[in-house]
Amino acid sequence: xxxxxxxxxxxxxxxxxxxxxxxxxxxxxxxxxxxxxLHNDIIQSGKQMSLATxxxxxxxxxxxxxxxxxxxxxxxxxxxxxxxxxxxxxNEKTGELIDFRPGDIHVKKFPKLPKGxxxxxxxxxxxxxxxx
Amino acid sequence: xxxxxxxxxxxxxxxxxxxxxxxxxxxxxxxxxxxxxLHNDIIQSGKQMSLATxxxxxxxxxxxxxxxxxxxxxxxxxxxxxxxxxxxxxNEKTGELIDFRPGDIHVKKFPKLPKGxxxxxxxxxxxxxxxx
DNA sequence: AAGTAGATTAGAATTGTTTTAAAGTAAAAA
DNA sequence: TTTTTACTTTAAAACAATTCTAATCTACTT
Numbered sequence: 176x177x178x179x180x181x182x183x184x185x186x187x188x189x190x191x192x193x194x195x196x197x198x199x200x201x202x203x204x205x206x207x208x209x210x211x212x213l214h215n216d217i218i219q220s221g222k223q224m225s226l227a228t229x230x231x232x233x234x235x236x237x238x239x240x241x242x243x244x245x246x247x248x249x250x251x252x253x254x255x256x257x258x259x260x261x262x263x264x265x266n267e268k269t270g271e272l273i274d275f276r277p278g279d280i281h282v283k284k285f286p287k288l289p290k291g292x293x294x295x296x297x298x299x300x301x302x303x304x305x306x307x
Numbered sequence: 308x309x310x311x312x313x314x315x316x317x318x319x320x321x322x323x324x325x326x327x328x329x330x331x332x333x334x335x336x337x338x339x340x341x342x343x344x345l346h347n348d349i350i351q352s353g354k355q356m357s358l359a360t361x362x363x364x365x366x367x368x369x370x371x372x373x374x375x376x377x378x379x380x381x382x383x384x385x386x387x388x389x390x391x392x393x394x395x396x397x398n399e400k401t402g403e404l405i406d407f408r409p410g411d412i413h414v415k416k417f418p419k420l421p422k423g424x425x426x427x428x429x430x431x432x433x434x435x436x437x438x439x
Numbered sequence: 440a441a442g443t444a445g446a447t448t449a450g451a452a453t454t455g456t457t458t459t460a461a462a463g464t465a466a467a468a469a
Numbered sequence: 470t471t472t473t474t475a476c477t478t479t480a481a482a483a484c485a486a487t488t489c490t491a492a493t494c495t496a497c498t499t
Binding site: 320343 | 485486487488489495496497
């Protein structure tokens, strides 16, 4: 499916800029990227586009589910008086974090790590919403 | 142990400001906070301190291991063309992210969730460093 | 008590993202 | 088709979080 159709199907107007972005993003290879990354790619391909447009488009794409964005633990630097290794519950509504001990969770099957690398740690975030 | 001693033991000069911060942080209750949070607490307790000092102190505290900071997935907003639910390898050196499928990992024992809440998802980040 | 290295501060600088308001463009209506 | 309308793009300004700068201050050493 070409970018134009894809955008239309998602309920977005296929503008020149959106098509250019979609052409880069949906070429079949999953990728992670920042607005800045993408802007560079576009500039280097000889096109011109403002960074604000990139942000606008990406946010629209995200809203309609064409892309996702990595839910870190929020936007700001969060400090923690707990220096032991531990994981977190994350209250999706309030943003509140609650610790839990590594012993309270047990990971059985492990994914195969990329060649030449070893694991230096694992961070687990269990997201919470109110029951009912 | 009082804050002054604690700071000295950690190799930090116990200044008025650091003591004030330590008094708030190390009162026995683990807590998560941002620089802004802490600044508000301090201002509300009638003390005066610049936000820059808060940042300086927290970074110092972090360097000596008195506190930790939550490793989000980096500082900037990262988008992802993969809209399926998935987890990530995180290359600690380069910041690169690689997806892995939820089926590639299996969590057996689950921590007890806070009362009144249910899980709305789980995010797992496996950090990687080069072997040898 | 005096000197020095390290700490604090206000304010400027930086970085990443969003907003604003004006000008442009795709889709719908005529 | 043309006109109209609603949505987009843009540069520039605004904003938010964090760090830096350079002057002042303070805890520790002597």
